[in-house]
Amino acid sequence: MSNLNRRDFLKLAGKVTLGAAAVAAIPAAASAEAEIAAPAWPWTYKPLDKEEVKARVYANFSTHGGCCAGVSSGILELLAEKYGYPYNQIDGRMFANGGGGYGRQNLCGALGGAFAILGLFLTSSDSGSLRNQLYAWYETTAFPIYNPENLEALNVHSVSGSELCKDSVNNWMALSGFDFGSAERRARCASLSADVAAKAIELLNIHFGYETAPSIDAEAVEEPALAANEYIGVGKGFGGDIKVKVTMDGNKIAKIEVLEHAETAGIFDKAYPTVTDAIVAANGVEGIDAVAGATFSSNGLIEAVQDALSKVK
Structure with missing residues (x-):
């Protein structure tokens, strides 16, 4: 190997230093470029089908x-x-x-x-x-x-x-x-x-405005026409509201009809008409018991009839 004079040595040392600095800078630059900021909460919602x-x-x-x-x-x-x-x-x-x-x-x-x-x-x-x-x-x-x-x-x-x-x-x-x-x-x-x-x-x-809320059909929520001796009542059943129509004959309950319910088929059939027949026979809801296996539906019917009777003048 030939001997380097002082001037050549300094030139070579400078090149090595610059090269090392450049190489050292590569990972930092690459890392900064690869880093992606986490999205702020809440995240942006995009629609799905x-x-x-x-x-x-x-x-x-x-x-x-x-x-x-x-x-x-x-x-x-x-x-x-x-x-x-x-x-x-x-x-x-x-x-x-x-x-x-x-x-x-x-x-x-x-x-x-x-x-x-x-x-x-x-x-x-x-x-x-x-x-x-x-x-x-x-x-x-x-x-x-x-x-x-x-x-x-x-x-x-x-x-x-x-x-x-x-x-x-x-x-x-x-x-x-x-x-x-x-x-x-x-x-x-x-x-x-x-x-x-x-x-x-x-x-x-x-x-987020990607879909329109379903509209409620006015006809679907319109109350039925009632005679002077008919009254609507609502009670809370197992599946939601139970709506009944009670027909009076003077001071006596003549008939009870279920207009709407969202009860489970099979279970509701245990309560209706058993509970409503008992209410008609007793001419009131006092002392009426729920049917076994259909407690929520029974109590919903009783509550609905009681609500209707509260409107009798």
Whole structure:
């Protein structure tokens, strides 16, 4: 190796220093360029098609750990596929522990998954408002609705009357005759999960202006024409409001008709007309007992008749 004089050595040292500095700067620049800021909460919501949501959630129920993860993953996966970042940063399977009412048959896991989605896109107050709308709908809706495989078992519908997994599942099993471990029960819960997810998306679509809220038909809520001796009353049943018309003959109850109800078929038939016949015979609601196996429906009928009688002049 030839000897370097002082001048050549300094030139070489300078080049080495500059080169090292340049190389050292590359990772920092690349890292800064690769770094992407996390989106602020609440995240921006983008619309989804409800039919696509139902199909994905129904399928994910079996592959992603049940109702809670089925709902959350179904929605998040579609958002990721359609819109990319940041929706592709969350794996909805993290909610798999919500199945079976969070392992305690408490809050329905499908609702839990839907509530998590609402909380991702809404402020606390707005999220709470839509949550309560979802609660009210769930507790009074006869499930299942979605039936992509046309399964006979899913033609059996039941109302939970609460947000609890055990009420929702047990009511359906009592009517259908299928046990908890059956494929039919699993299909029913997959369908319910799809229904809940679609309702959550409907509420989000409406909230953010991507969908118009369904209008209420004026004719559907119009009160029937009443004679002078006819009175309308409303009571709270298992599935929602029970509306009756009471016809009076002087001071006596002549007839009781049920105009509207959202009770479970089979259960309501136990209460009506047994309870209303007893009220007519007693000429009042005092001392009238609920029918075994139809307590909520019975009490709803009694309350509705009492409401109607309170209007008798």
